[in-house]
Amino acid sequence: MKSNKLALWVEGARLRTLPLAIAPVAIGAGAADSVQAFDLTLSTLALAVALFLQIGVNYANDYSDGIRGTDAERVGPMRLTGSGRKSPGAVKRAAFLSFGVAAVAGLCLAAATSWWLIAVGLVAIAAAWFYTGGPRPYGYAGLGEVFVFVFFGVVATTGSAFVQIERITPLTLLVSIPVGLFATALLVVNNLRDIPGDTESGKRTLAVRLGDKRTRIFYIVLVVLPFLTVPFLCGLSQRPAGAFSMFAVLLARKPVQRVIEGARGPALIPVLGATGKVQLAFGVLISVGLFIGG
Helix, strand or coil: CHHHHHHHHHHHHCHHHCHHHHHHHHHHHHCCCCHHHCCHHHHHHHHHHHHHHHHHHHHHHHHHHHHHCCCCCCCCCCCHHHHCCCCHHHHHHHHHHHHHHHHHHHHHHHHHCCCHHHHHHHHHHHHHHHCCCCCCCHHHHCCHHHHHHHHHHHHHHHHHHHHHHCCCCHHHHHHHHHHHHHHHHHHHHHHHHCHHHHHHHCCCCHHHHHCHHHHHHHHHHHHHHHHHHHHHHHHHHCCHHHHHHHHHHHHHHHHHHHHHCCCCHHHHHHHHHHHHHHHHHHHHHHHHHHHHHC
């Protein structure tokens, strides 16, 4: 019985989205100025912040969408609140527990590096909650992609590099762009799948505003653009081994093809997981390339 309860919470955490947290930490560490600058403890703490912030976002969205009734027409993975398998209060507590773990890890990072990280962390947690929470959730107004690009791209990547070298460099900013693009692609394909239900419930995501066809084009652009940035990254950083990341394009063919062919509803669920694998592979390969070239 306990294992079944735990399985529900694990499913509610939406493991397919966790590459959003892993990739920026790996790439940020790889983009540090040199191998000598790398500190495993600091990177582990940064990973804990990113992972638990992502899990917290997932539970917070589950709670907020569930109590608003916007999950009624949902065709995606199971939601704890909307399905009635967990009470709204329990899911809300899980969200804030996850945010709390992220905050503790962030506090340790701030103590070891810069207290300014506390302010960044507080803004990130607030943005995570008000994505679908509060009286005027900005995720319902088509601004979710901005949140994901900024916090799971720019902030997560530059922050992961900052805890290693305690400064922001042109390389860490530049390398955060493909990370943000992949993270945004994950959200876009998720919202593409949910266009019918979100339209019915009045949730005006960017996908709802763009419509099915333009959202598919947007997804393809988001998946292709990171690979186009690789030559610039390698050239400006003088780390040609970063080109290893181009091999991740082999994994991108299948999800892009499914989107082009018009996959809808449940058929888009595997595309979400496949997109996460592309992001993770790209992240690991480019971080290794940047690391060994540093």
